[in-house]
Amino acid sequence: MEIYNPTGKLELTFEPxxxxxxxxKLVYNASFNTVATVLQxxxxxxxMSVFxxxxxxxxxxxxxIAAANAAGCDLDPNLPDTVIYNDGLEDYFHPSMMQDIEKGNYFEAEVICGEPLREAGALGVPTPTLKVMYSLLKALQLKTKEAKGAWKPHWADGNPYGEKR
Structure with a gap:
């Protein structure tokens, strides 16, 4: 671990x-990051908003947590009650994904939301709330791509909503 701390100023711990x-970590990131980003x-x-x-x-x-436990982890089902209080009452913290979108940058929709969603699906764990958030994040990411010139609005081949009826 010394190679990651050449100056000796960091406190490192080994996580087996x-x-x-x-x-x-996803318990926080997949919830707070995604919701903060979508809701700004x-x-x-x-x-403050109980709902x-x-x-x-x-x-x-x-x-x-259900996906993690299906993957063989043993996460406490009461973990949400702890994680909710991670940030201070008066921190008014903008999670990293929200900061990225505020700066007009791409954000980690796949790592934080997409991958856990696909893993949960492969394990047979329903994730309806996460799925909706992922769809919203993909739409926001598309707007970022358009703003950066990486996507231009067009009717993609096979898009069933681009056909006249």
Missing amino acids: NVLKTRWR MDTSRMR VVDELLKPIMREI
Whole structure:
């Protein structure tokens, strides 16, 4: 681990169960990052809005925990009650994905939302809330691509909604 800390100024710890750590981190990232980005709302305001916590954040967290446990991790089902309080009451924190979209940058929709969604699907774990958030994130990412000149509006081959009836 010394190669990652040549100056000795960092406090490093070895995590033997990387898979569990990844899923644990996704409990926060797949919920707070995605909801903050779609709603353009900081973490304090989300917590002030009880319905955002109860109807978006916690359901996503429970879906991630179910997927993690199906993947062989042992995440505590009460973890959402801990994660909700990660950020301070008055932090008004903008998670990284929200910061990216505010700057007009691409964001990690696939890593934070798409991959866990596909893994959950492969494990037979339903993730309805996460699926809706992923669709919204893909639409926002498309807007970013258009703004950066990486996508131009067009009717793609096979798009059933581009045909006249």
